[in-house]
Amino acid sequence: MDIDGPTTRLRAVHGSPADPAGEEPTAPIPVVTSRADRDGDGDGEAEPAAPAPRRGRRGAVLLLAVAVLLVALLGGAAYLYRSLTAAPDFEGAGEGDVIVQVAGGDSTAAIGRTLESAGVVASVQAFLRAAEQDDRILGVQPGSYQMRSRMSGAAAVERLLDPQARVGQLEIRGGVQLDDTSAPDGTVAPGVLTLISRATCATLDGAESCVSVDDLRAAMAGTDPAELGVPEWAREAVAAADPVRRLEGLLVPGLYEVEPGRSAVEVLQGLLAVSTPRLEESGLLTEAAATGYTPYEVLIISSLVEKEGITPDMPKVARVVYNRLGIGQRLELDSTVNYPLDLQALRTTAEDRGTPGPYNSYATAGLPPTPIAAPGRDALAAALDPEPGPWFFFVRCQTDGTSCFAETFDEHTANVTLARENGAF
Structure with missing residues (x-):
């Protein structure tokens, strides 16, 4: 065994042979360094080592507690925020x-x-x-x-x-006139004024409120056309017409929105404000001059076409109207005779045809003073661009409404005979 210096540090060599002095090998000796020795003033006796502190587990517990507290605080703050800032809401159906x-x-x-x-x-x-x-x-x-x-x-x-x-929904269909009309079987079809009146209806606090047909008719007759919103190109003719028919044809077919609660005048103003641009978008103002007639006169012609022909025949019907007007021949259309009578029928009676009046085209030459119905897009297009042809007569000769056209009266008479044989009227 070797002693290294004055310290208590001992070194044991395990498994070494006996030293030359013949001493037996010693047992392994642990190496211990005392605090006194480390300080340089030890007495050579080793002190036991202090146990390591258990800081890891305590720190984890502390962190967990802090995390739980933060979650609780944040959750409470969020709940409080939602409670203070939640959007108000009523309860029930109102x-x-x-x-x-x-x-x-x-x-x-x-x-x-x-x-x-x-x-x-x-x-x-x-x-x-x-x-x-x-x-x-x-x-x-x-x-x-x-x-x-x-x-x-x-x-x-x-x-x-x-x-x-x-x-407030309103739909006007082509061929409908302002007033209600009666068919030969007695059924009544609502006119534009009735449709408008129905669209104004709404229930307010249990009571139904509507603008009546009479109120609408009075507003139409008693309000200046310009105030109602009648377009400038139609005002002169509208002012000269029968006041209770002056808006005929100016409310074109289509869908409208009527706001319940408005007065009769306000309702008509709103409808004209929508209908007039629709009319003008059809080319009525820009293309009427090519026909030789004013926009309002073309509107009248398109209403005649709407009442007299099915869509495929409309351009030819328009041509017959222009051809007759061109030579001063009476139009002789049953639809114009039935218009002031509020009748919806294909034929007329001899008595009705013999009664003079501005809408009786059998007795009076030229156009009637106003349109006789709401003309649709196809009828307007036909009046603006009629099909070229020599026809002066037409009659519905097929049960589906198709017309037969003729240049001479003899040809027309033959077509009338054919129409009767086919049961067209």
């Missing part, structure tokens, strides 16, 4: 009645703002939150809707999607 307008191009948010301003919903956010649950809200069409005050967002969405909520 009370009372409100008419709201959805404009063309309105987004869902824009509809929500309209509903909020009308007192239908408590907030736009409440409506949008409910709308997110039903994609059909994207298909809501422009128009008037009968809603209720103080509806929940969900109830408002459901109501908007209900077809019964839609009010």
